[in-house]
Amino acid sequence: MSAENRVIVVGGGLAGLAAAVRVAEAGLPVDLFSLVPVKRSHSVCAQGGINACNEVARQQGYSEYQHFDETIYGGDYLADQHPVLEMANWAPKVIDLLDRMGVPFNRTSEGNRDLRLFGGSLFKRTHFAGATTGQQLLYALDEQTRRYEAEGLVKKYEFWEFLWPVTEGEGEGRRCVGIVAQDMRTMQIRPFRADAVVMATGGCGLVFGKSTNSIICNGGAAARCYQAGAWYANPEMIQVHPTAIPGADKCRLMSESARGEGGRVWVPRKKGDRRKADQIPEDERWYFLEEKYPGYGNLVPRDIATREIFDICVNQHMGVDGENQVYLDLTHKDPDYLTRKLGGIMEIYEKFVGDDPRKVPMKIFPAVHYSMGGLWTTFTPGSYTPETPVGEHKPGMVPPVDAQPGHGLAIGAPNNSMTNIDGLYAFGEVNFAYHGATRLGANALLSCIFDGLFCGVSVVNFVKGDRVREAPAESLPSQVFDRFVEQEEAKVKKLLDSVQMRGEIAPEHNGYTIANELGVEMNAACTVVKTEGRLKKCIEKVRELRERYSKVVMSDSAAWSNQSLSFVRATGDMLVIAELIAKASLEREESRGSHYRLDFPERDDDRFLKTLVGEYDPASDEHKISFREIDTSLVKPRPRTYGRVDAKPQDKKEAVAQS
Amino acid sequence: MVADNTPSADNAQETSTPEGSGRARKVRFRIKRCEGPGKPVYWQTFAVQTEPGANIISCLQKIAEHPVTVEGERTTPVTWDSGCLEEVCGACTMVINGRVRQSCSALIDRIAPNDGDEVVLEPMSKFPVIRDLWVDRQRMFEALKKIDAWVPIDGTYSLGAGPKESPETQATRYVLSTCMSCGCCLEACPQYLKEEDPAKWDSSFIGAAALSQARLFNLHETGKQGRKDRLDALMGPGGVSECGNAQNCVKVCPKHIPLTESIAAIGRAVTVHSIAKWFTGK
Ligand SMILES: Cc1cc2nc3c(=O)[nH]c(=O)nc-3n(C[C@H](O)[C@H](O)[C@H](O)COP(=O)(O)OP(=O)(O)OC[C@H]3O[C@@H](n4cnc5c(N)ncnc54)[C@H](O)[C@@H]3O)c2cc1C
Ligand code: SF4
Ligand code: SF4
């Protein structure tokens, strides 16, 4: 490394901050970009907790290996297996580190870290800090970042928007050497040089209009990398969370921890029963999840709970008060206990709905929550390579491999979590790698921090490598960068030239209206239930919106703090990703995890046990979709039923084994 | 319930079901605007069709889509700051009907329950306005640097677990640690004054939020190592002695952080610390 080497991290959520701290710790200066002060990043919203094997669970037969197995099974085998193994093995160390940073994890009376139950597991393996775990973890990393900032190793660019990656070279040899960004106050656009760029820009909930995400989660940054040639994998895998409160501006999440702490989901057995919840006797309540999934009960994974709730309301019209809502009931629990364990979300419900969930069951409905898909990344597998993939791992069995670091991934290999463009990395929710076709609750925070810490070392090693030594970004001619600055300035000019300050802007060309219509369409066509006919209609609609967007008219020409510019520009990028999501949903003619095709209701391993990869062709403005082999060398795929009692006969054996 | 324009520590008072709820109707917004530093301040009024469950943010979104005043004049979208939309990121703080609070949790049916009610929106007054309702709170983050608001760990490599902690200490620290740097406590504080010049931040009153954060880190087993530096930083000008004990801060904190307790605790610690320093010369 020379004195001039620098690393850029775009995004100051958990993944970005963990990366910034790790890279700075190695002595490499970091430029950290974020749309908002990093302390306000979307990670702050995470409520429920973070998973890791722990001593108590271990003595009941749990292990890091089982955490790995659960995650693979939960993700319906769509995740490459080596990275997931490494992540599960590091999880307990990640918790220890956060603990040392001062995260106020809930404690037992003896002073140990308390644990709770979460979906997709029969063991308590979720660590938590009240019901604002994400906030507490983010703050801990924010504090450590500030420490490096005070030392001068991290320089923050907050309220700066990432616009485009700067690359040099073509094809396989293409390398990322910096970014173009814009100051959202002064509107200055300028290039930044770096020997490696980490994208840690989170998910794309805003593509679906109202979701549980923060308002800044528009996926624009990833969409720009995609249009610049980075591959985008499994875009069709969108997680819809079963329990959210519908709202005018967003859907507010009621964390899975509500069910982990004993919350029960039900509707009145009698259709159209208008009695208040507390007047409906126990035997007239239909606890449909507990009935169908006696083993996991209310804690089946999200896609399953979501589809069951959707089915009850939309198909069977059994929703509470005839509306699209079911009860999430905690009223049987001690109110003080609830305040202690779930205070944060109790408060959210009270604040935004007006009822006290300690006294009245909450009314909830599914909402878009998480994108398993994202920028495609690669890795170097570690030392564990069984001769044949192993079968199901049951509690208490001795794991086929111990939890030593390096079994899953080669520690420090420069390509871990690197995109198809050299030197361009993707960490956190924007990385497609860890959750396959569905993410298990409380695994996202883990994957974000793991990416930042573990693959942060890979970034450092890449910068130390030959390629950078021979041509550090600092040494490149300025033309390499100017080209991209000009491209971005031209986009801005086009938008500003469209400004019309008189009369009503026609809805066809109003950027905000286009974004709203996109959200409604994507929610209707690309979430809980998908069909060929509906997807084709959706693709047409998105085409129409893109057409209209090409003639978008703006309403603000300000050369200072022009928020509309930022929003309307991102809308263009959201449209591109939306189109890719819809097309990918159409291509994957099977049902797997969160992706449910009514016309192809079964998982089809022969055709589709594969990663779907989108490649953008700028010349034709088309998406090239292909399928890549998945690394299934560690665990043999098995039916994913979660012990459903009316499962097909051949799946029954497993049902018995699991319940 | 009447429009809540009185400062109140207890947001729970708002949990009764408001009268206006569940109806679509028009609400007027009077908004204090400014196109940037040094530019004149002006007011504009908008009428917004609200829907059940609407909050300030959903109304501002509608204004952005149709930036037309009640006079029918086309204008620019109002600029504001927001993030989580669930009162946990602190971004969307503004002065609503004279009271500082988060706009995402300000439900229209509660703050303007009756037809014809007007909602007045202003940017916070203690921070420089960037544009319209968006202010620059960088000073709050600088304050966190000043008090070393972190646990000084030996790096991020695996070195085993952190210290054990009693549930009581955890509960105390947890509440303090929910501070989302929103700035409500500073807006309400008579001692905390607007200061645009970063060079003067160090000597101006640091405010309740940072004082409380100093207490948070002093309470942690490892965090304690930085205790002396934190107290040193809070001893001189701009430190804890400038608090006039007006207690406005604690009344407006959306996270119910016991700010006056924190201030008292830091005040005592600083006193003891300065006496010890005087005796030992360290
Ligand atoms: C309500 C809710 C609750 C959740 N609860 C849990 C839970 O209990 N457990 C769990 O494991 N997971 C949970 N999740 C998921 C988890 O919170 C997220 O997956 C995770 O926080 C994502 O972190 P990240 O670091 O990848 O990105 P984010 O935290 O989303 O951060 C993205 C960063 O990128 C920046 N950025 C984006 N675009 C640009 C741009 N163009 N230019 C510059 N900067 C940009 C943003 O400013 C931000 O700093 C929850 C999610 C939601 C929505
Ligand atoms: S108690 Fe101190 S910090 Fe709080 S408002 Fe009063 S003067 Fe400000
Ligand atoms: S102490 Fe309370 S009011 Fe002050 S910044 Fe923190 S959360 Fe906001």
Ligand code: FES
């Ligand atoms: S938007 Fe985060 S607190 Fe209101």
